Structure formats: structure tokens, C-alpha cells
Amino acid sequence: MDTILLVDDDPAILEIFTVCLEMDGYKVLVAADGSACLNLLNTHNPDLIFLDLMMEPMDGWEILIAIRKNASSRYIPVVILTGKPPVPEDILQYGGLIEEYIVKPVSFPVFIESVHRNIEHDRNLRREIKQMKDNVQDPALLAEYTHLLRFVRVAYKLKKRLMDPQWTDRIPIKNQEERLQWVHKKIGFPYPLPGQDEEK
């Protein structure tokens, strides 16, 4: 049974997603702020974390950094679940550290689909990386690969939203995308890197 950690300061949000996840057979942990979240991660090892952004005293990005700094939680996939859509600056800074971001409100089917997809993505990636490990002399290259893979995926999502004419912000992706292609080849994956536009 997979475990999901929900971090949000709104009790109604924690309740509603708990019900949703439990109905789908998940075990659910909840934390109302950053320190509760980090304490839980000392004793638990969830398969996925949903993280709100606007919280006090630590905001979501600060909690994210703390999760990534902690050796026991470093590799747990994180999805941002927020009412405040990220801006390009946020994604440029943190996009490589998260699987995805979801803007509230979201329907149960879409939410559950995201849980399945992100857990599966993470497992596949771990397996592939494990298989390729012997090919690579420099382990930093693998870390860079996952970072770039996440960044490009998240940035494309933001880019789609910015296509709407009311937004004047732009997010530069090209350099990282080219670098990702290069790293992918360098590691020696037996299949080509799937294009972002084909992804759902």
C-alpha cells in the first residue's frame, strides 16, 4: 500500500484529499506546516508528497529545500498543490526539484490520475537510472539528468499556460532542453528521449 503525505495549512483541504486518497486505497499522512512535515519525514518514508506553497512560517519552497537537503527524504517525489500558480522565477529556481505542479481547485479524477502517474514515473525513472548506473563514470551526470528531466517537464506546463495572450511572462527552456538531450545520449539510454509535446 503506497503512502501519500499531504502538507497544507487548510484543514478542509487535508480532509478532502485524505478522503479521496483513502477511497482509492492509499495510506495518508498529513502535516499542517513545515516543521510537522519534516518531523514526519524523520520516521516515515512516503511514496509521494503533495506540498502547498503559501504557508507560515516556512513557505512551500523553503519546505521543499529542507526535504531535498535531508538524506532520508532526498529522493521522495514532490508535487506542488497550490492556489497560487507559480511564476517563471519560481520554476527556474525550483522546477528541477519537483515532479509537477497542480493549481487548485482540481477534481478527484484528475488528482488521483496525477498520483498514479507521478508514482509510476518515479519508479520507472529509478529503475532506468539503476540500469544505466554502470555505464556512467560520473554520478553527478545522473543527478543532472533527473533534475533536467523534471525541470523541462514542469517548465513546459508553465509555458502552455503562458501561451494565453493575457500573460506577458516568458520562460526560457531551450538551453536546458538541449542539455537534457545531450545528457540523455551521453548516459546511453537505449531509447530516444520522448518529446514534451507528445506527453499528456
Add this chain to the structure above:
Amino acid sequence: MPQASVFIVEDELIEAQDISQTLIDQGYSVAGIARTGELALEALIKKHPNLVLMDMHLAGTMDGVDTAERIRALYKIPVIFLTAYSDETLLERAKITEPYGYVLKPFDERELHSAIEMALYKHRTEEQAQENERTIRILANAIPDAIMLLDHNMRIIALNDAMARRFGYNTNVFYDLSIPFDQKGLFASLQSPIKEILLSGRPVRFEEKNGDEWFEISLIRITGTEGQSPMIFIQYHDITDHKRFEEQLKAGGITQIEHNMEQFQILNDQIRNPLQAIMGYVDLNCVHYRERIIDQIGVIDTLVDRLDHGWVESEKVRRVLLRHYHYDPDDVPDTEPGAGQGKLT
């Protein structure tokens, strides 16, 4: 024109009566006769003649020149000297008292008459000129701006008290050609505008900060009448209050807008939470979540109230900005000191 009155200072009684009679014959009135300078000065306290006829040689401690000097200083009554002979040293001294004329004794009646008329005319003209100067001066000092007029050789033709204070004088240097106009220190910034305006003739206006004070400095070239060289009019208008208001407005307005932006961000996030809750309850498709849904709708309503409040605050800033930049907002502005003056309509 009423007959002019003449006061006679003459130590020889017969001579004095002779003059007196001549004056009466010519249509003047005689305000009095004094034998010495001291007596004359005493009598003039009460009498206010239009003119004094003064014998240069007088018995007593004061001679005619001394007495004329005192009269000039005390009463500003024009004085004509009577003298029997031309004593060079006496005449030199007399010059200093700026006499209005000389009449040689024994006097010629017509000569006396024309000397008196000339003196009266000259005095009237001078008084008129002084009156004109006073009027211009009152006007020049009535505005708080510091102003001055330069000739094309950079000499000061005139300046008001406010400008005099900028030069470090107390006051009373309204017309003083001896002040050299040094384009240094306080006036360093005038150097190139002056050159520019003498060449182009186009008015120059710029702003300058001096310590805590702000000035708007204007230069206008004034073309003289035919044959006259152009002059330059320079004005320092204090715009410190205006600038301060502008800075406050900028700071206050930006602070308010930043505050609103922050509020909008927080609100966006907070409004989506109850929406998420409602969406979840609906997905659960369960009638006993009805109360929860109504609670969450109440939360949204409170948040939208805060948006309304943010809108009202933004509108206040908008109106102040519009009024300050001279647009006419579509309402009657509530009066606020320093705002709203000089609308462009």
C-alpha cells in the same frame, strides 16, 4: 496749480525783504525768513515749503552749505543757493549737497524766477522717479520668488530682496550696478543657460536642488527698445513643497500598490482552497456535505469582501494620481492641500 511756497535763509535783512517782495510779485508765497542756519532748521520743522533759497554766507556757526546739507538729509526740500561771488572752495562743497540751482547776487528777477521753476520741476520729476521705483520695488518684493535683471555684460541691473538674500545681502540693493555677477557657487548652474539664451533667445527653464530646497529656474531674454542691448530676466521659483508632495505621493502610492499586490496574491491562493473543498465535496457526491459546502461559500464571500476593500483602496490611490497629474477624474475632488491646483482644462 497752487502757488509754490519759498523759504528764505538770508542774514541781511534788507536783502531778505527785497527777495521776499520779488517772490510775492512773481506769484510765490513766502513761507518764512530765517537769518541763520540754526533758525532755518528750527522753522522748517513746522513749515513745509516747496523750496528753500539759501545764502551761501551766513552768520552763525553753520554757513549756507552746512544748512543745505542738513535740509537735504532731513526734509528733502530742494535748495537754491544765493551767492555774491564765486568762492571756489565753497562751490566745491556746495556741489556735494546736490543743489537744485545757483543764483548770483545781485539777482536778476527773471533769472531767479527761472531758477525756481527749474528746481521745482526737477524736484517733481525726481519724486516721480522715486515713486516709480518704490512701486516697482513693492511689486518685485510682493512675489516670494527671487528675481533679478542682468544686462548683456552680466551686470546686475536690479534684483528683489529675495534675490539679494541669495547673494548674502540683507536688503535694499534694489538697483546696484556695482554688484558683479559671479556665475559661481550658488549661480554656477546659470552659466550655460545664460550663454544659450543670449544666442537663441528662447526661454530656458530647469530644476535645481540645493540642499533640501528645490528651485525651478527660469531665464527670459528681454529685447530692449531700439538700440538697447538685450537683458536677461532670471527667476528662482521655490518648488520644494511641490517636490516633497510628489515624492510622498510616489512613495505612498507605490507602497499602497505593493500592499495590494501582496493582498491579491494571498487572496488568490486562499480563494482557491474553499473552491477546492467544494469541488471535493461535490466529487464525493454526498448530501451530508451540504453544510460544509455552505461554510466554504461563506469563506469565499469573506475573501471577496477583502477584494472589494482592496479595490476601494486602489481607487483612492488612482484618484490622487490622476488629480496630481492634472487629469480630471470624473468626480468632484475632495479638497486636499497641495493637490488639484492648476488643472489643465
